[in-house]
Amino acid sequence: MHTVTVEGLNKTYRSVPALSNIHLELGTGLFGLLGPNGAGKTTLMKILSTVLPYEEGRVTIYDLDLAKEGEKVRGLLGYLPQHFYVPLQFTGRELLHYVGSMKGLTDQRQRTSQVERLLEEVNLLPHADKKIKSFSGGMTRRLGIAQALLGDPKFIILDEPTAGLDPSERIRFRNVIEKLGNDYTIILSTHIISDIETSCEKVAVLNKGSVRYQGTTVNLAKRAAGCIWELQVPYAEYDHYAKEYTVIASRREMNHAVFRVIAQEPPHLQAVAVQPTIEDGYMAVINGVTG
Numbered sequence: 001m002h003t004v005t006v007e008g009l010n011k012t013y014r015s016v017p018a019l020s021n022i023h024l025e026l027g028t029g030l031f032g033l034l035g036p037n038g039a040g041k042t043t044l045m046k047i048l049s050t051v052l053p054y055e056e057g058r059v060t061i062y063d064l065d066l067a068k069e070g071e072k073v074r075g076l077l078g079y080l081p082q083h084f085y086v087p088l089q090f091t092g093r094e095l096l097h098y099v100g101s102m103k104g105l106t107d108q109r110q111r112t113s114q115v116e117r118l119l120e121e122v123n124l125l126p127h128a129d130k131k132i133k134s135f136s137g138g139m140t141r142r143l144g145i146a147q148a149l150l151g152d153p154k155f156i157i158l159d160e161p162t163a164g165l166d167p168s169e170r171i172r173f174r175n176v177i178e179k180l181g182n183d184y185t186i187i188l189s190t191h192i193i194s195d196i197e198t199s200c201e202k203v204a205v206l207n208k209g210s211v212r213y214q215g216t217t218v219n220l221a222k223r224a225a226g227c228i229w230e231l232q233v234p235y236a237e238y239d240h241y242a243k244e245y246t247v248i249a250s251r252r253e254m255n256h257a258v259f260r261v262i263a264q265e266p267p268h269l270q271a272v273a274v275q276p277t278i279e280d281g282y283m284a285v286i287n288g289v290t291g
């Protein structure tokens, strides 16, 4: 069952299109929104979170029409913006009480119970009384998740929540959102494929303001079937081949460079077809190459 639908959404900034004819269907669980810089992810997230108006289209969030019932939609939302600014002199616990009050959790006992439960859920209980200025980037983002979950929202919007995090913090953050499971509809935008490959069953790929793919991560990988090649060339010729092909990855092995190349046809007589990954599928969609 779909909980959030976007139909024919258009958005322009001073008549320059940022989103064109977007159609998306989300259900409960984690939905990944992938796209390179400038694809329109933040614009879409801001529209879904009622921060930004749009010109055309229809957005339905748990049966509410976003254009007509924005106030009610806001009551269902939890939002972690791309740039999550927090008062650094607050402690983690103080911030959650403050945001909880803003969200209408006026009953102190009820608010305290939510704050404590969420601190535990995001693994911040031992640090709850430390000032936020002493938090690492990962701790601040996990606090961001906790504040988004206050007030029992149904639809959680996470805009590039792992940007700038080191690998171990990224994994910790991912574990927290994976735990949320199917209780919520969660949309997570990122340009880091590993953020979504283990946790999202469904994804959309946005490029230049249009949805280029929507479906399962498994089928996204299949989009590159027959188009991913490995090729070993003398390392001295690295620059020549790097310029000639669309290279997804390369590594050095002794005096050779091994290229992972995306191409409709075998790029070289010695090129060997290899099994595509989700990242290959993403690159195929972005580069307009299909198997």
Ligand SMILES: Nc1ncnc2c1ncn2[C@@H]1O[C@H](COP(=O)(O)OP(=O)(O)OP(=O)(O)O)[C@@H](O)[C@H]1O
Pocket (backbone or CB within 6 Å): 013, 014, 017, 018, 035, 036, 037, 038, 039, 040, 041, 042, 043, 044, 191
């Ligand atoms: N306030 C604005 N005024 C004018 N153009 C804007 C504005 N905000 C975004 N844009 C443009 O709209 C397009 C989509 O931008 P958006 O920030 O939504 O992309 P994004 O996928 O979130 O990129 P990133 O990963 O870099 O954050 C870009 O071309 C951007 O330059």
